[in-house]
Structures are given as structure tokens and as C-alpha cells.
Amino acid sequence: MSRPQPLSGFPELLPRQRIVEQQVVDHLRRAFELHGFANLQTRAVEPMDQLLRKGETSKEVYVLRRLQAEDTEPAGDDALGLHFDLTVPFARYVLENAGKLNFPFRRYQIQPVWRGERPQSGRYREFWQADIDIVDLGELPAHYEVEVALVVADALRGLPLPKLRMHVNNRKLSQGFYQGLGIRDTEEALRIIDKLDKIGHDAVAKLLIDTVDATPEQAEACLKLASISTADTSFVEQIRALGVTDPLLDEGLDELAAVVAAVAAEAPGFVVADMKIARGLDYYTGTVYEVFIEGQEHLGSVCSGGRYDKLASDGKHTYPGVGLSIGVSRLLVPLLQSGALDATREVPTCVLVALANEDERPAANALAQRLRGRGIPTQVSPSAAKFGKQIKFADKRGIPFVLFTNDEGTQIKDIRSGDQTTVDVDAWNPPAEDLHPTIVTAE
Amino acid sequence: MSRPQPLSGFPELLPRQRIVEQQVVDHLRRAFELHGFANLQTRAVEPMDQLLRKGETSKEVYVLRRLQAEDTEPAGDDALGLHFDLTVPFARYVLENAGKLNFPFRRYQIQPVWRGERPQSGRYREFWQADIDIVDLGELPAHYEVEVALVVADALRGLPLPKLRMHVNNRKLSQGFYQGLGIRDTEEALRIIDKLDKIGHDAVAKLLIDTVDATPEQAEACLKLASISTADTSFVEQIRALGVTDPLLDEGLDELAAVVAAVAAEAPGFVVADMKIARGLDYYTGTVYEVFIEGQEHLGSVCSGGRYDKLASDGKHTYPGVGLSIGVSRLLVPLLQSGALDATREVPTCVLVALANEDERPAANALAQRLRGRGIPTQVSPSAAKFGKQIKFADKRGIPFVLFTNDEGTQIKDIRSGDQTTVDVDAWNPPAEDLHPTIVTAE
Known part of the structure; x- marks a missing residue:
């Protein structure tokens, strides 16, 4: 096939941009959990009658049809559509599972939502939201x-x-x-x-x-x-x-x-x-x-x-709530695309184990596994190429350290400074700031 | 609205089940990153011509239509469908971004996929997969x-x-x-x-x-x-x-x-x-x-x-790869539904701060925030109800500790054992196994 083109309204990130997004989402998740919010994931689809009940966004629904659908299958209100926010699915989830939930119920939810906007209007048609809500039974x-x-x-x-x-x-x-x-x-x-x-x-x-x-x-x-x-x-x-x-x-x-x-x-x-x-x-x-x-x-x-106060009600009970939705994509995608936010490297890898020849691979794998066992992300060189080429492999990806063995024992080289030291593989640790990629902001 | 019913083929989890799933996914993610795999997220949709190229699953695609679509919009091969696996989107992503990726490229991807199966066939129509792949340029x-x-x-x-x-x-x-x-x-x-x-x-x-x-x-x-x-x-x-x-x-x-x-x-x-x-x-x-x-x-x-060897090719270059896909839902949902896997509690919360009266709430919030600052998930009681009722609130959710203040100072009560001790809020730590919910297996 020829080279595919991006789809307007469906932003996708490069690996280093995704590292930034992942760390931001991890930060949000950690904060929500520190406040006692439990995570939920609801299915991507809701029946159309649910989606069409609320507000103006409901006009922008993507409707689903099975490619192999038969004529006897539901259409219209019984058909399924992709959710356009996380509030409508949450209200439905609360009603559906009310008997199994303890109220007040606090949850967070970090998922994509879809809006069937006009193509090329410059707005996102798929984007991520991070929602928190607290709902109670009767009174909030x-x-x-x-x-x-x-x-x-x-x-x-x-x-x-x-x-x-x-x-x-x-x-x-x-x-x-x-x-x-x-x-x-x-x-x-x-x-x-x-x-x-x-x-x-x-x-x-x-x-x-x-x-x-x-x-x-x-x-x-x-x-x-x-x-x-x-x-x-x-x-x-x-x-x-x-x-x-x-x-x-x-x-x-x-x-x-x-x-x-x-x-x-x-x-x-x-x-x-x-x-x-x-x-x-x-x-x-x-x-x-x-x-x-x-x-x-x-x-x-x-x-x-x-x-x-009245978003979720099954006739007998109402479940008033309060919540906020963070527009993760809306906040991050422009900052990532402009380069205002970047990651220190494009891979999780902290250490590359270099190879003198291909026969060393099993031993190199074992060495790498010892570092991983202590939480240090490590990968082994793709080939026993010239040492300079293996350094370049690390450098291109931003991997800070290369490990190799010479007559003096196991060496760790910081490829940024060129510093090289003999180390005990089971005791060496990278500086804390190098263990995982971190976010850098353009000044 | 009346009480909604579950949709066949779209399994959803209760909060305590989701905690198990989340911890399993975290474990997979950590392992993949320790091996140097970078995360990607691709959009949920692909053009139909991409989806219909490969294998038998392509028959089970969900096709999308904008509710407000006009007649002039693309249909047929140019229409969009939900991806049915993570390999086809990955192959497309590699071709689309080949110039911006470093090869060999290793990525992991943990996302839902959709299959437009016949309703009520007892198979999942939305489920999560965790994929790893390594692709190279030309030779692998x-x-x-x-x-x-x-x-x-x-x-x-x-x-x-x-x-x-x-x-x-x-x-x-x-x-x-x-x-x-x-x-x-x-x-x-x-x-x-x-x-x-x-x-x-x-x-x-x-x-x-x-x-x-x-x-x-x-x-x-x-x-x-x-x-x-x-x-x-x-x-x-x-x-x-x-x-x-x-x-x-x-x-x-x-x-x-x-x-x-x-x-x-x-x-x-x-x-x-x-x-x-x-x-x-x-x-x-x-x-x-x-x-x-x-x-x-x-x-x-x-x-x-x-x-x-030939999944991704743009005519000039081919990108051979090798990968594995873990069926997260397929593996976990039956174990969760049967009760074979469960979590020690249904909330992240480790400590509940009890209230003697509603005026104490700002002080209780500040106390809770000090615990959160040291990574201890904490929430404040919903109301200054009788102490026994507040204990019951914690107990119902599996929150192990209740913090309150009496004449002797700040008290921490382990509500499982009833043990109560005077503590320094800025020094106390829960036992490591109580800090976060953990997975329990039925014997």
C-alpha cells in the first residue's frame, strides 16, 4: 500500500510525545487515587436513545453498524453509538449497578470520547478526557x-x-x-x-x-x-x-x-x-x-x-452528583505539536547492553535481566556492530547509558559525558533523574 | 429513565474488579517498559479499506457513520471502522510515521478492540488487548x-x-x-x-x-x-x-x-x-x-x-516484524466474574479521616492532605455522623484505617483488629501491604 495519510480530527502522537502524555495521565491518576477516587472504565458505546437525551453534543454522535448486520437487527434508537463524553456513560453505569455500589461513590475515568464533527473543521473527533465525579443517593x-x-x-x-x-x-x-x-x-x-x-x-x-x-x-x-x-x-x-x-x-x-x-x-x-x-x-x-x-x-x-441533581434517576431514586472533566487532549496535543513539551528520550530504556559478538547475546540478555530485576529499563543491542554504531543507536533514542564488558570488567558509559566506570552490575544505579524519561519544557 | 441493562458482548467491571484489571495492566506495562518498549496509542478508527485487507476478523468490523452526515461524505472504502486488533493500526502507524521513527522500533499498545460479532453469540464485542511488537526496516x-x-x-x-x-x-x-x-x-x-x-x-x-x-x-x-x-x-x-x-x-x-x-x-x-x-x-x-x-x-x-515479513510495506520499503498480543479481557473477565480474582478493597483509599462535627472539615482536609503528600491515599468522612457510622463507611469499602482526634491527640484505628494508637500524622505509615489494594485469589 502507499503511505497512509493522517485522518483529520484524530490526532496521534509520536513515541516521545506519548511519553509526555503518559506521564501527565499518570500524574492525574495518582492525584485522583490519593483522594480516594476509584477508577472505572465504561464501554465505548451506548444505545442511541441514551446518547440523544442530553444537550447539544448529542448531535455529533458516531453511529455504529456491523458490517455483516442483518435486516432484523435493531436500528434507530436501539442502535449503538460512540459516547461523546464520560458523564452520560457514568450516569448510565451508576443506574445499572446502583445495587452493587456504595454511595457516596467517587470515581475517575480516563478514556477517549468521540464526536462526529464535520470533517476538516479543525476540531478533534477523538480525544481523551479525565473525569472525576462524586455521586450520592438522594442528597449530595x-x-x-x-x-x-x-x-x-x-x-x-x-x-x-x-x-x-x-x-x-x-x-x-x-x-x-x-x-x-x-x-x-x-x-x-x-x-x-x-x-x-x-x-x-x-x-x-x-x-x-x-x-x-x-x-x-x-x-x-x-x-x-x-x-x-x-x-x-x-x-x-x-x-x-x-x-x-x-x-x-x-x-x-x-x-x-x-x-x-x-x-x-x-x-x-x-x-x-x-x-x-x-x-x-x-x-x-x-x-x-x-x-x-x-x-x-x-x-x-x-x-x-x-x-x-437530576442527571441519573431511575424513577424511584435520584443520584445527584458533581464532577469535573479535564480535556487531556485539548490541553496537551497543541503543546506537544508545537514542541512546547517534550520528553528527555523516546524510549523507556535507561541502559543499552552492547555486544562484542552475536554469541554473547544470551549472556547479555541475562545481564540485562539483572538490571531489570532492580527496576532499570534495559535493552540489548540489535547487533554486534562496531562499538561506535552501538553508541549511535543509543544516542539516537536518547538512551543515556551503554553497558559493555572489557578486560577490566563490566563498564558503564554515560554517552552524554563520555564518562566510563567499572561497575558491579548488581549494585550500580543510574542517577534518579535518568532512570525514566522526564518531561522537558521549551523556554 | 428505567434501570439500564448490560449490553451483551460489552463486559464492564465493578470498581473492585477494575482494581484487579488495573494492577494486571500496570504489571504488564512495567514489564514491557523494563524491556525498552515505548507505548503507543493509535486512534480507534481506520479507513475501511485498511480494515478489509487482512484475514477473517475483518468481516466483523463496526462501521461508523456521523449522525449528521451529509450525502457528499465518503462511504464504502473511505468510510471509517473501529479497529478489530492492534496489529493493523500499528502497521499503518509505522508506514505513516516511518520517517520519524528509529528502527528497529519496539512498542507496546494496550487498548480496546471491537469486533462486530453477531449479538448474543457469547463472544466479546469490545475487549482489551496488550500487544508488543518489534519491527525493523528491510531485515529483521x-x-x-x-x-x-x-x-x-x-x-x-x-x-x-x-x-x-x-x-x-x-x-x-x-x-x-x-x-x-x-x-x-x-x-x-x-x-x-x-x-x-x-x-x-x-x-x-x-x-x-x-x-x-x-x-x-x-x-x-x-x-x-x-x-x-x-x-x-x-x-x-x-x-x-x-x-x-x-x-x-x-x-x-x-x-x-x-x-x-x-x-x-x-x-x-x-x-x-x-x-x-x-x-x-x-x-x-x-x-x-x-x-x-x-x-x-x-x-x-x-x-x-x-x-x-510483509504486513507493512509502502512499495519502496518493507517493515518485517514480530509480535504477541495478550488478550487482557479474555484472560481476566472470566476470572473476575467467577470471583477467582478479587481486590482487598474497592477504593484506593487507605485512611478515612473521621469528623466530630462539620466545622472540622477544613482541618480534616488539611490533615488528609498531609497524608496524601506522603503518598497515602486518604479521604475525609462524608459527614460528621456518629463514630460507629463512620467506621461502617470505611468497613463497607474495605478502607483499613480511620484517623480521628481525641483528648490524647491524633489516633489511628485499624478497623480490622480494633487496634488504636496515638500517632504523629507526619511520621505514621501504614504497613506496606495496606497502602494500596492488592489482588486476592480464591483458593
């Missing part, structure tokens, strides 16, 4: 809205990423405020405010007046609220100063203040209360979160989520 | 056929699995033998021998006579060869004793002896030379491997692979 205490933000702050800390900022709001706060103003359709008002960044102040004011029958003064008050943004809890006073009172507003203010205070204390500079954050999806009912790359807010959020 | 030395077997032996060692046995053969050996006998269509002869376990001795003899024009004596000799099976290199003598000579047979005997000798030395009892192993796929050209659960060979192989 508000402190979990604080906790998931703290977990994400913790998980994103220490990663070689541009400065990230979490913008939070609370739907009770906004909707309570609109209610206190006298606006009836507060959900629609929220959807309109969500367009502020796209269509601007005047168009939003006009929409509020035309669509939810706001007076010009009410519209102005909504926009005033949306303009409030503070890195601490001073937003409470600023909102109080607008003179609107409502019990739902009070609840929202309290809950948002708790999130902002806790995250600001734990991760200084990471959180900002931002009253224009609304989130497009209808199912959020409390705190909503969006994380942006600072100064690149126009690229959209790289992590988002919120509290949802 | 035979020592890699030894190496991948050693890597898999190493990777499967130390896992809590039933006894596994690797059956190996070499196509050059079989085809050389048939050639030496005077049979012309040696590929077809191999395909017939591959059916031996299914259709038996007499039917195979008849097919050889009818299909490849073998004489009854030739057919008998083929069956004699297929009956040879040894755990060491004594198969060489047994085959020589059959009196057939051929240069290709000699090559095959040498290569197979090298694999068997090396694996038997490194993993005693793991390997057996088995002349009836043929592998259905046409593209194998040298060593072929199949790993069975001992005594349950009828369940089919849980790991298989071989050497392929």
Missing part, C-alpha cells in the same frame, strides 16, 4: 462541590503546563439573583448570559429584554452581576451591594464563597469567582467550573464541570 | 523472535493467573517439511493442519489428499509432524528422525530451537514446541506463538502472535 452535601475543585487543583499542580485558572460560579446564585429581580424564566436568562463573551453586552441586553421580558434596568442588573469577578470572597459584598435579595441567591452566595475560600487557601491564585460563567448544559444545578489557560481564554476551557 | 534478525517470547514470559510471570503455557512452532519448519515431502501448496497444507484440533486426524488426512494432492503417505507424515510436541529442543531429533530434508526446514528447526532453548532456560515449564500450531492468519512467516491456560486449551489462546 454541598461540601463535595468544594472537594472536587480541590482535587482538580491538586491534580493540575506540578504539571508542566501554562498557568491555569479555574473560574467558578453557582447557578443558584445567578438564578436567585434573576428571580430576586423579578425575572421569571431564569434558565433562559442564564443561557443568554452564557453568550456574553460571544455576542457582547448590548446584544445580551437586547436578548434579555426581547426573550425573558426583562426591563432595561433588570437587563442592566443582570449584566452588572455578570461583570463581577474576584479572586477571593469579596464578590459576596459586591453582589449584596446590588441590592437584590432572594433565598436562592443567599444559598448560592454561601456555596460559592465556600468553594472560593477553600480553593484560594489551598491553591493560591488558582481560583476566581466569575459571575459570567454559566455553562451551556441544562443539567447543572449548583456550582459550575471552567478552567482556562490564563491569557488564552479565547481557546475555550480545558476543564469544566459542575453539580447536577 | 531472528533473535527478536526469541526476545518477544522472553518478554511475554517475563510479563506474565508473577501475575495471579492459572498456569499458562506458550506453544510455539515455526512456519518455515512446517512449510519446509511439506516442501521436503514434495507437497506444492504448503500454505494450504498449513491451513488444513491448523484444523486438526477441530476436525481430527482422519478428516485432516482426507483434506490433505483431496486438496493439496498429498499421497496417503505424505498426509501421514504431515500428521506425524503435527503430533510432535516437546518442552525442550528434543523435537529437533524427533523431526530429523522422520527423514525429510529441506533447507527451509533446517532454518525453521534452528530458529524454533533457539526460541525454545532460551524461553525454557528463563521461564522453566513455560514453553513447549508444538508442531500443530499454525495460526489462521496468512501473514505469519516464521515463529508462531499461542499461549493457553493449561488444561483449558479448549477455551482458545489467551495470547498469540508471530513473525510477519
